[in-house]
Amino acid sequence: MQRKRPILIEWEDGRIHITARVHFSGWKKAAVQNVPMRGSVLSGLRRQFSAENPYFASLMGNALDFPEWEGRPIEVSFTLVEAERRPWVDFFLVPRLGVSCAAFFPLWRPWGSKRILLFAGDIRTRYHYTPRQVGLVACHEFGHAMGLGDLYGGLAPYGLCYRPPAALTAEMPFNDLMRTSFRQEWFTPNDLEMALFAQQECAPQTHVPTGWWKGLRKVSGAVRGKNVDPEEARRDRQRQRENRKRRRRNRLVRWFSPGRRRKK
Ligand SMILES: [Zn+2]
Numbered sequence: 001m002q003r004k005r006p007i008l009i010e011w012e013d014g015r016i017h018i019t020a021r022v023h024f025s026g027w028k029k030a031a032v033q034n035v036p037m038r039g040s041v042l043s044g045l046r047r048q049f050s051a052e053n054p055y056f057a058s059l060m061g062n063a064l065d066f067p068e069w070e071g072r073p074i075e076v077s078f079t080l081v082e083a084e085r086r087p088w089v090d091f092f093l094v095p096r097l098g099v100s101c102a103a104f105f106p107l108w109r110p111w112g113s114k115r116i117l118l119f120a121g122d123i124r125t126r127y128h129y130t131p132r133q134v135g136l137v138a139c140h141e142f143g144h145a146m147g148l149g150d151l152y153g154g155l156a157p158y159g160l161c162y163r164p165p166a167a168l169t170a171e172m173p174f175n176d177l178m179r180t181s182f183r184q185e186w187f188t189p190n191d192l193e194m195a196l197f198a199q200q201e202c203a204p205q206t207h208v209p210t211g212w213w214k215g216l217r218k219v220s221g222a223v224r225g226k227n228v229d230p231e232e233a234r235r236d237r238q239r240q241r242e243n244r245k246r247r248r249r250n251r252l253v254r255w256f257s258p259g260r261r262r263k264k
Contacts, residue, residue, distance in 0.1 A: 005111045006087045007146055009199055014061065015075045016192065018049060020142075021083035026093045037093050037120060037134050042080065044135020045142060048177070048187050049078030055188050063189035064196075076192070087113040089145050091138065097123040100137050102144035110199045114145040122182075133182035143178050147198025148191055149206035151179040 008019045022045070026032040051057050056076040061069025090113060098119030104112060118138055121128035129137060144150075151172060171190040172179070178191060194205040 004087055006083075006089045006113055007110075007142075007195075009146075009196055011196070014069065014072050015077065016196075017077050017079070019079045019081065020045065021081045021088045023083050023088040023090045024093060025090055026095075032093055035093050035095050036131065037095060037118065038091075040131040040134040041091055041093075041118065041138040044132070044138050045080060046078065047135065048139050049076060053186050055186055056192075059189055064193045066193070087111060089113070089142065090115045092117050094118065095120045097121045097126065097128070099123060100141060102141040104145075108147065108204045110147070110202055116141040116145065129182055136177065136182045136184065139187070140177050140182075140184075143187065143191060143195075144204075146191075146195040147204040148178050148194055149204060151176055 006021050010017045024032045024038050059074040061072045061074050100119050102116045104114050175185040176188050177184050198205050
């Protein structure tokens, strides 16, 4: 028997079918039904996997990097179910400003429920999203729930470390929904491919080929590798050693000097 999943991706004979079980919650449970954000989320999700998405309208297997699908047309379909019980993707709607995010506790698993904290705008820029942008943010977070990492660089909040922004390639175009925020448009075939891998490998995927620790090492290495000339590097180290020694000596002198005691 197929285990129930919040987001189930099934594929057969060139057809990919995605079933999403979504749920809405909030601080005031009864009021959530009336929050306008709810409609934006539903229409935003449906729009992504409809014929409106230019990447899925005439999708060929080549775009998905699965050798057995080479050269055959792929059909993507989507069913949205408003689930009554877990597992589900829970949209926790907060009709005020904040920083939207997706959380998985304790670990990301394809069969585990996910919670998406969805705000009506960004508190850092004090910007209120339009209904269409609320849908886009919801879809970006939904991407995380499918197992996709962020495409933007900088401090990836869940990695807590530096990640270089992914390069612009045919597979990772500028309008990829995972690239930045509410301005970007669509899930791409590459995103779908990664979601399939995430489901198979039971692990979220990152767009950047390096792991977070590799990225970190690369950054610190760039700073350390400033000196190319070995002779100059040696003199540099010598100077640093002397400076350290001098600082330590000064510290001791200050500590034991009568002047310090008098101040006390
Ligand atoms: Zn993100």
